[in-house]
Structure formats: C-alpha cells, structure tokens
Amino acid sequence: MPSTISRRNLLGGAMAGAAALPFLGGRRAGAATPGVLTFGLSSYPPSFLPWNQAGTAAGTVKLLIHRGLLGYDKNGILRGELAENWAADGPKAWVFKLREAKFHDGKPVTSADVKWTIEQVAAETSTAYFRGQFRTIASVETPDARTVRLVMKEPAVTVPEWFAHYNMPILPVNSDPEGKVGAGPFMLKERERGVSITLEAFSGYYKPGLPKLKGISIVAYPDENLRVAALDAGNVDLIEYVPWQSMAAIEGNAGLALDAVDGPFMYLTFNGSKPPFNNPKVRKAVAHAIKREDVLAAAFFGRGAPLAHLPIDKSSPFFNAGLENGWAYDPELSKKLLAEAGLSGGVTCALLSTAQYGMHKDTAEICQQHLAAVGIMAELNLPDWSTRIQLGNRGQYDLAVMGTSADSNDPDGLSNVIDGSLPPAFSRSFGLKIPAMEEKLSAGRSEFDPARRKAIYQEMETIAIDQVPIVGLSWRNQGYAMKKAVKGFKNMPGQLTFYSGLTLEETELG
Amino acid sequence: MALYIARRTGIALLLIWIVATLVFMVLHIVPGDPAELLLSLGGTAPDPAIVADLRRQLGLDQPISTQYFTYLAGLLQGDLGRSLQDGHSVSEEVALRLPRTLELIVVAVLLASATGIPLGTLAALRVGSRLDGLLSVAAGIALSVPVFVIGTLAVLVFAQKLRLVPAGGYTPFLADPVRHLTLVLMPSCTMALSLWAVILRITRSSVLEVLSRDFVRAVRAKGVAPRRIVMSHVLRNALIPVITVIGLHAGTLLGSTVLIEFVFNWPGLSGYLVRAVEARDYPEVVGIILVISFLFIFLNLLIDLLYAVLDPRVRHAA
Numbered sequence: 001m002p003s004t005i006s007r008r009n010l011l012g013g014a015m016a017g018a019a020a021l022p023f024l025g026g027r028r029a030g031a032a033t034p035g036v037l038t039f040g041l042s043s044y045p046p047s048f049l050p051w052n053q054a055g056t057a058a059g060t061v062k063l064l065i066h067r068g069l070l071g072y073d074k075n076g077i078l079r080g081e082l083a084e085n086w087a088a089d090g091p092k093a094w095v096f097k098l099r100e101a102k103f104h105d106g107k108p109v110t111s112a113d114v115k116w117t118i119e120q121v122a123a124e125t126s127t128a129y130f131r132g133q134f135r136t137i138a139s140v141e142t143p144d145a146r147t148v149r150l151v152m153k154e155p156a157v158t159v160p161e162w163f164a165h166y167n168m169p170i171l172p173v174n175s176d177p178e179g180k181v182g183a184g185p186f187m188l189k190e191r192e193r194g195v196s197i198t199l200e201a202f203s204g205y206y207k208p209g210l211p212k213l214k215g216i217s218i219v220a221y222p223d224e225n226l227r228v229a230a231l232d233a234g235n236v237d238l239i240e241y242v243p244w245q246s247m248a249a250i251e252g253n254a255g256l257a258l259d260a261v262d263g264p265f266m267y268l269t270f271n272g273s274k275p276p277f278n279n280p281k282v283r284k285a286v287a288h289a290i291k292r293e294d295v296l297a298a299a300f301f302g303r304g305a306p307l308a309h310l311p312i313d314k315s316s317p318f319f320n321a322g323l324e325n326g327w328a329y330d331p332e333l334s335k336k337l338l339a340e341a342g343l344s345g346g347v348t349c350a351l352l353s354t355a356q357y358g359m360h361k362d363t364a365e366i367c368q369q370h371l372a373a374v375g376i377m378a379e380l381n382l383p384d385w386s387t388r389i390q391l392g393n394r395g396q397y398d399l400a401v402m403g404t405s406a407d408s409n410d411p412d413g414l415s416n417v418i419d420g421s422l423p424p425a426f427s428r429s430f431g432l433k434i435p436a437m438e439e440k441l442s443a444g445r446s447e448f449d450p451a452r453r454k455a456i457y458q459e460m461e462t463i464a465i466d467q468v469p470i471v472g473l474s475w476r477n478q479g480y481a482m483k484k485a486v487k488g489f490k491n492m493p494g495q496l497t498f499y500s501g502l503t504l505e506e507t508e509l510g
Numbered sequence: 511m512a513l514y515i516a517r518r519t520g521i522a523l524l525l526i527w528i529v530a531t532l533v534f535m536v537l538h539i540v541p542g543d544p545a546e547l548l549l550s551l552g553g554t555a556p557d558p559a560i561v562a563d564l565r566r567q568l569g570l571d572q573p574i575s576t577q578y579f580t581y582l583a584g585l586l587q588g589d590l591g592r593s594l595q596d597g598h599s600v601s602e603e604v605a606l607r608l609p610r611t612l613e614l615i616v617v618a619v620l621l622a623s624a625t626g627i628p629l630g631t632l633a634a635l636r637v638g639s640r641l642d643g644l645l646s647v648a649a650g651i652a653l654s655v656p657v658f659v660i661g662t663l664a665v666l667v668f669a670q671k672l673r674l675v676p677a678g679g680y681t682p683f684l685a686d687p688v689r690h691l692t693l694v695l696m697p698s699c700t701m702a703l704s705l706w707a708v709i710l711r712i713t714r715s716s717v718l719e720v721l722s723r724d725f726v727r728a729v730r731a732k733g734v735a736p737r738r739i740v741m742s743h744v745l746r747n748a749l750i751p752v753i754t755v756i757g758l759h760a761g762t763l764l765g766s767t768v769l770i771e772f773v774f775n776w777p778g779l780s781g782y783l784v785r786a787v788e789a790r791d792y793p794e795v796v797g798i799i800l801v802i803s804f805l806f807i808f809l810n811l812l813i814d815l816l817y818a819v820l821d822p823r824v825r826h827a828a
Contacts, residue, residue, distance in 0.1 A: 046595040053549055127564045132557045193598060195680060195777045223772050229677040233669040386542030386790050389550050416555060425555025
C-alpha cells in the first residue's frame with residue numbers, strides 16, 4: 001500500500017520532533033569530557049589584567065594559568081613555585097633562586113622575566129595591586145639567569161608573601177597586557193566573555209606528573225542557587241561560594257562533599273574624623289554592644305564563628321588567646337562607656353551597608369538592633385555596592401558594615417583593614433589614626449625575628465582592643481562543594497581560602 | 511505610507527538620541543566610580559593614586575561634556591565604545607548577546623501564541639463548559655505566580671529531580687544544536703507562561719465578542735461550515751487585539767528576561783545590562799539601553815505595519 005504524507009502530517013511530525021529534540025539531550029545534561037573538571041565560578045572575571053585586583057574569581061583563574069615566585073601548600077605554608085628557594089640577604093635584601101620552569105610558549109622562566117615583571121608592576125602608570133609595595137624596591141639585580149636579588153629601601157619581612165599573592169604572577173618579558181601566556185599548570189584554550197573559560201593541561205609544567213586533570217572548563221554561575229542546582233544536577237563538578245543556606249543540604253547529599261573554612265570576616269568601621277566615633281570610649285561601647293551569635297545566625301545560618309577581637313585566626317602563630325574575648329558582648333559595659341563619654345542620653349548615627357548583598361544587609365540590621373538596646377540609634381543607609389564604596393572612601397557615614405579577607409594569614413595582611421596611616425579607603429575606618437598601633441604595624445613589618453615579631457603583634461592587638469580601630473563581628477564560612485568523585489581539591493585555611501585554586505593542579509576526577 | 515514610515519523613523523531616531531543623552535548624564539550623576547569599583551573587587555581597598563591613574567587611562571578624568579561628545583562622535587561612526595572593565599568592544603558584545611535575548615523572547619512568544627490562541631478560541635467556543643473553567647483557573651495561576659518562582663521550580667523539578675535538562679547555561683547552536691535547544695527550553699517556557707495566560711484570555715473574550723456580531727450570523731445563515739466560519743471570519747477579526755497585546759507584552763518580556771537570564775544563567779543582553787550598571791561601565795550601559803530603545807521603537811513600528819496588513823481600513827487610512 002503506497003504511503004501518503006499530507007502537509008498536515010508532515011508539519012505535525014516536524015513539530016513533535018522539534019519538541020522532543022531537547023529531551024534527547026537530557027542524559028547529556030550531566031555528561032562531561034573524561035578528565036576535564038567543570039568548575040562553577042561565582043562570577044566571570046571582569047578583567048584579565050594579571051597584576052590588577054579584579055576579584056577572587058579572577059584570582060582563581062590566575063592561579064590556574066600563572067605561577068608566582070612563591071605560593072602556599074594545602075596547609076597554608078609558604079612554598080617555592082617558580083623560585084626553588086628564597087632567603088633574606090641582610091635586613092634590606094632578598095634573594096630568590098629560580099627553578100627550571102617553562103612558560104606555555106616553551107620559553108624558559110629566567111631572572112630577566114622576573115625583573116621585567118617587577119618593573120611593570122612598579123611603573124609610574126601601573127594600576128597593579130602591589131604597585132605601592134613594589135615602589136619600595138630600590139633595585140632588582142639579576143646576577144645570572146636563575147638568581148634574582150631585590151634590594152629594598154626599607155627592611156620588609158613580608159616580601160615573600162607579596163610574591164605568593166595571586167595578583168603577582170611572573171610573566172615573560174614583553175608579555176601581552178592580559179598575560180595569556182603563563183607558567184601555571186593550565187593553558188588558556190578559549191574563553192567566551194561573561195560565560196566560560198576553557199583551560200587545558202600544560203604538559204611542560206615544572207611539577208612532574210601535574211596537573212592531574214586534562215583540562216578545566218570554567219562556567220560562571222552568578223546566581224548562587226543555580227550554582228548549587230547545577231552541582232546537584234551533575235552539570236558541574238565543583239563550585240565556589242557555596243551559599244550558607246545550602247550547606248546543610250550539601251552535607252546531607254551522599255554524592256556531594258562540602259569543604260568550608262572560616263576565612264573572610266565581617267566587621268564595623270568608624271568615621272573617626274568627627275563625633276561621636278572619634279572617641280575611643282564610644283567605639284568600645286559599640287564593640288561590647290553586639291551579640292555576635294545573632295549576626296552569625298541571621299546572616300550566615302550559623303556558619304562561621306564569633307569574632308570579638310582582631311581577625312587573627314586561632315591557627316595563626318600570632319593568635320593571642322588572652323585577647324580572644326577582648327570585645328565580648330556586655331551591654332551594661334557599653335552603657336557605662338557611653339555615660340563616661342558624656343552620652344548617657346543616647347547617640348544617633350548613620351549606619352552604612354549595602355542592600356546588594358544579603359549578608360551585609362542582615363549584619364547591619366542585627367547591629368542596628370543591638371546598638372539601639374544600649375542607646376545608639378543607628379539609621380540604616382543601604383545603597384548599592386558601588387555607591388557604598390564611594391561613600392566609604394569619602395567618609396560619608398558614621399558607622400559602616402564591611403566584609404573582606406586579609407591578603408595573607410600574616411598579621412601584616414590586616415594593614416588594609418586597620419592601618420590608619422594608609423590613604424582613606426572603604427575597607428578601614430575613615431580619618432581614624434591610632435599612632436601607637438600603626439607604629440607596631442610598621443615595626444612588625446620590618447622585624448625578622450619570629451619571637452620578637454609575635455610580641456610586637458601582641459602589643460599591637462592589645463592597643464587595638466583598647467582603641468578599637470574596627471569592631472570584629474564574625475568569621476564567615478567560605479565553602480567549596482564538589483562531587484565525591486573530585487579528589488585532591490582542598491579549601492585552604494583562613495585568609496588563604498581564595499588561594500584554593502592552587503590545589504587544582506593536584507585535583508583529579510575519580 | 512512611505513511618508514508615514516519616514517516620519518515615524520525620524521521621531522524614533524530623535525527619541526533614541528534623547529534616551530542616550532539622558533542615560534549618559536544620569537549615569538555620571540549617580541554615585542559610584544567605575545575605576546574605584548574595578549580596583550575594589552574582592553573587598554580590597556586600592557591606593558587612591560592607582561585609582562587616579564586608572565581614571566586617567568580610561569578618560570574618566572575628562573569633563574563630562576568632553577566624554578559625551580567623544581561618545582557621540584563614536585556613535586555616529588557606529589561605535590558604541592569600549593568596556594571600561596576590559597576594553598572589549600560594546601558593539602561586538604551587544605551583537606553577540608542581543609540575538610540570545612531575542613531568541614528567548616521569540617521562542618516564548620511562539621510557544622505562548624501557538625498554545626494560547628487555539629485554547630482561547632476553544633474556551634470561547636465552549637463558553638461556560640468545564641474546559642473553559644479549567645483554562646480560566648490555569649490562566650489565573652500562570653498570571654499570579656512570579657516568573658522567578660516558576661523558573662526556580664522548573665530548575666528544581668526538571669533539572670535537579672528529573673534530570674531531564676541542565677540546570678541552566680548556554681551553548682551556541684552551531685556548537686551543539688541539541689544542547690542549545692535543551693537549554694533554551696526551560697527559560698522560554700517559563701517566560702511564555704504568563705504571556706500564554708494573557709493571550710488565552712484576550713483571545714477568548716475577543717472571539718466571544720466577534721461571534722456575537724451580525725456578519726457571523728449572516729455567514730452562518732448562508733450555510734458556511736462552522737470550522738470555516740471560525741478560521742476565516744471570526745479569528746481573522748478577533749486576532750487584531752490579540753496581536754496588539756502580543757506586541758505590547760513582547761516589549762515587557764524584555765524586562766522579564768533580566769530575571770530569566772539570571773535564574774537560568776542565560777548570557778543575554780539583560781544580564782549584561784545589570785552587570786554593566788553594577789560596575790558603572792558607562793559605555794556598556796548607554797550602548798545596551800540605546801539598542802533596547804531601538805528595539806522597542808522598532809517593535810511598535812512593526813505592530814503598526816502588521817495592523818495595516820491585517821486590516822485594510824488601517825492601510826487605507828495611512
């Protein structure tokens with residue numbers, strides 16, 4: 001019997017086929033190329049300039065493509081990367097011995113590349129994150145192709161930490177501005193702006209047997225809930241910035257693993273250029289007025305830890321156990337301090353935060369309630385993040401909520417947060433100088449003896465507890481989540497959580 | 511007709527210029543400095559001297575009037591400028607992302623129309639029946655649930671529980687057509703839902719209104735088959751308000767793509783605009799808004815022309 005196909009049947013069939021087509025790919029939803037890890041980042045890097053600060057997502061990508069002279073191991077201990085070893089050469093010089101390593105284009109990493117990199121960062125028109133620090137380098141000597149000697153204008157004990165930072169990769173001489181060629185474990189294969197970045201393993205990487213993965217496919221998932229859903233649905237292998245509300249569900253999922261550490265921290269900054277917060281008694285009253293557990297519960301679903309002192313982690317050799325509760329919750333003491341400051345009738349002030357990020361807004365609301373309980377009536381100002389930064393930099397606030405992490409686990413990494421001698425910035429209190437504390441910070445920066453250094457920072461924190469340059473509120477859990485099949489990845493401790501990309505060279509898919 | 515189109519186009523261009531100027535000025539007035547912001551990512555505070563250098567490099571230290579005229583000069587040459595964040599061409603990025611957003615809208619409109627018009631007609635033909643009541647309830651639910659709730663539920667059910675589709679993302683059609691269609695399905699269906707409800711209701715009431723007209727009675731009396739009456743006479747007349755509503759809602763769908771693109775990680779124009787505003791990336795924001803304005807005006811023009819095609823009275827009046 002001859003078959004006839006009417007126009008209606010043909011159209012109907014075509015439509016049914018088209019409708020079914022997407023579902024044919026359903027099983028492909030979780031499919032992945034063997035050996036290639038799919039990494040769900042919280043955002044697409046806004047810039048690929050190698051030495052500029054462009055956020056933590058950009059930092060993670062840099063740690064995959066590039067290497068600095070130094071880095072950190074999984075326990076957060078400094079280790080050599082492009083530098084085989086390093087040592088201070090007197091109080092004002094540092095010597096780095098390079099190992100045999102290659103850039104992705106096959107050229108060897110030499111001292112000339114290191115010198116060129118340092119010169120670019122310190123250049124007059126540079127916008128590099130470390131420009132200020134690198135301008136304290138008096139000269140860069142390269143006695144041979146594998147040796148670099150830095151002569152400093154002033155003694156600086158934290159130079160190794162500078163070269164371990166993800167914003168300080170070593171690039172080949174005359175590299176392109178975006179530094180597409182690095183010496184890291186993965187090479188940039190392709191990228192689609194705002195969407196994805198594809199990396200493939202660099203076979204000439206200087207660590208034998210690494211990287212273990214064939215490649216990494218990075219996909220940006222700005223929506224935190226979708227990021228978790230993509231992991232749960234099997235579309236990605238690893239995600240960063242796990243939202244606190246999802247951590248319990250991930251822990252309860254047999255196929256997934258959560259790796260979270262207390263690293264970044266929340267705190268309050270003051271406008272110290274005018275009353276009432278130019279008075280240390282009033283600042284101390286704020287420090288004792290806030291119940292940290294409430295901040296943790298409201299903003300972080302209890303994921304973190306109270307912080308009633310300077311943000312120095314318990315695991316740090318510079319942690320001072322005796323000062324751990326220096327700003328313990330004590331509303332009666334707050335009222336007494338306010339009375340001593342002549343403000344027993346109460347204080348009104350503007351509390352700056354942002355509505356753009358829930359954790360900042362929630363923290364501000366909890367602080368507002370606790371401050372009101374001791375007589376400090378704070379009116380919330382919750383603009384978008386861009387406006388909040390500008391208001392913070394210009395000191396257009398009385399009290400502000402802030403969250404960040406330090407550059408490293410070394411206490412000098414806190415300078416960005418507490419050093420009032422630095423130019424005004426939204427990350428620290430405005431117009432608040434505490435010379436005694438700043439002297440200690442400066443002394444700690446140039447002291448090479450570990451025991452004396454510890455003593456200096458203990459004195460510094462004692463002064464801080466009394467003078468209150470900021471008010472520590474809480475450590476917040478910073479989490480990575482992954483399929484159980486992902487082995488070898490580790491969330492690095494404390495302030496180094498955003499360096500965890502370093503461990504992707506040892507990561508493999510089981 | 512040609513004069514009519516030329517006049518409308520002239521007004522449209524003037525409107526676009528006004529929009530571009532207003533957006534440019536307002537963006538420069540609101541607080542937030544792109545250079546400061548770019549260097550402050552990750553919560554770190556940059557050295558003010560470095561911020562000043564970056565502002566100089568980006569031309570942000572120039573007077574606003576100079577920046578404005580530089581921008582206009584570029585615009586006249588078809589150049590929407592370059593991103594302040596990474597120097598990428600705004601025109602290229604818009605050209606890449608606009609089709610993705612339009613794809614979502616077109617698929618959503620097609621899905622909503624292809625189901626909403628027949629079901630609306632059916633509801634009108636069986637007015638008062640159980641089917642009519644059921645469709646009315648379904649339309650009410652579709653209209654009252656916010657689009658991001660539907661989107662989130664869709665991800666939960668179809669991606670996380672049933673694992674039929676990925677949880678979101680994008681793959682170019684040419685790279686993998688099947689995966690592309692898989693990914694476009696959920697956001698388009700989510701967007702289509704509220705439009706489907708509107709189309710269904712408008713079609714139903716419009717068909718009911720046309721069914722009661724004298725000419726329908728006349729063709730019935732002439733013995734024309736009921737199916738032919740509906741298809742050739744009733745629907746043709748009833749579709750005019752439906753098309754108006756589709757046109758108006760297609761514009762508002764552009765607004766809902768902001769949420770849809772976020773929920774489904776679809777790299778379209780709306781998400782690009784939100785991120786550009788957050789970063790105070792002036793060339794990107796003005797460029798995108800210019801293109802969106804152009805689209806709105808073009809869409810309105812298209813609807814007017816469609817009226818003329820469907821209704822000879824409009825054509826002759828023009």
